[in-house]
Amino acid sequence: MAQHSANSRNHSSVRRGVQAGNPGMTRILVTGASGLLGLNFALTYSRRHQVTGVVNAHSLTGAPFQVLNADLAKPGSIGEILDRVKPDVVLHCAALANVDQCERQPELALRLNTDLPEEVARATADRGIVLVHISTDAVFDGKTGRYTEESQPNPLGAYARTKLAAEHAVLQAYPEALIARVNFYGWSLGGQRSLAEFFFNHLSAGTPVRGFTDVFFCPLEVTVLAETLMQLVEAHCSGIYHVVSGECLSKYEFGCAVARRFGLDEGLIQPVSVHEGGLLAARSPDLRLRTDKLAGVLGSPAPDQETSMQRFFELYQAGHPQQLRALALGVDSHISG
Structure with a gap:
């Protein structure tokens, strides 16, 4: 298997135009472009680049x-x-991301989360196209936390197993691919896809909600994630990177952060253990990832939680959730390119 180091790409085999400060527009293909991740990636990149988004079940008029x-x-x-x-x-975002559905339909999870990424890797490698494959922090079992890119993964469920298998398959097929282990939140087409939306929706309605005090993660707001990934692409990075926030917190603390930023009642959030959640698929309790490797490329620490939450709030103020829903309804969304 290829080494997961920060090797430079073979520039002779990769298309030109992917360089920091390049005045020309880069042609970017985003798969899964109706999902929370892919849609926000496509919208973010379309402001500076020529973007094509691939969708399956949705239209984005x-x-x-x-x-x-x-x-x-x-x-x-x-x-x-x-x-x-x-x-x-190519940013390959398409995946079967519902962890409980992956448990119920493991064959479908394998097809979409492992076999398809391998096909994408082979096709992009054959054509000398830069590939960014989106993986997950859930490849770790969460027993210790503070994982580096060299830490030994131990996936707990079908989703995590198929995503880890994809990492191996992608790097085998395309050693120069960039694999980003991520955890993210943001505004989505339906308004109910991310953890931040979950807390926002319930708290805005004055509905009590539970927050896990013993599950830790390092999420990034999705447009901040998009910008960070492009910095890695422009730096010609390859191999595995942890592209998450440099600060970590519990799910309960995250919910409280949403409440505070939007002026909502954090007292509605009941602190509970994940063991009280009644979840089908096993969750990794401590997914604190180290971002030293990422910071080395950025030349500064990975984005912090305040930066991400502020972006989430600013997008709300700018009407971003309504613009996304307009796309789903086929209404002129007035999202500037």
């Missing part, structure tokens, strides 16, 4: 980027799309 409807699970589909779009960079 009025999006400020090209939208392709395609079933990536169909054999040969990804190659056809790459030859049509000719992107400089």
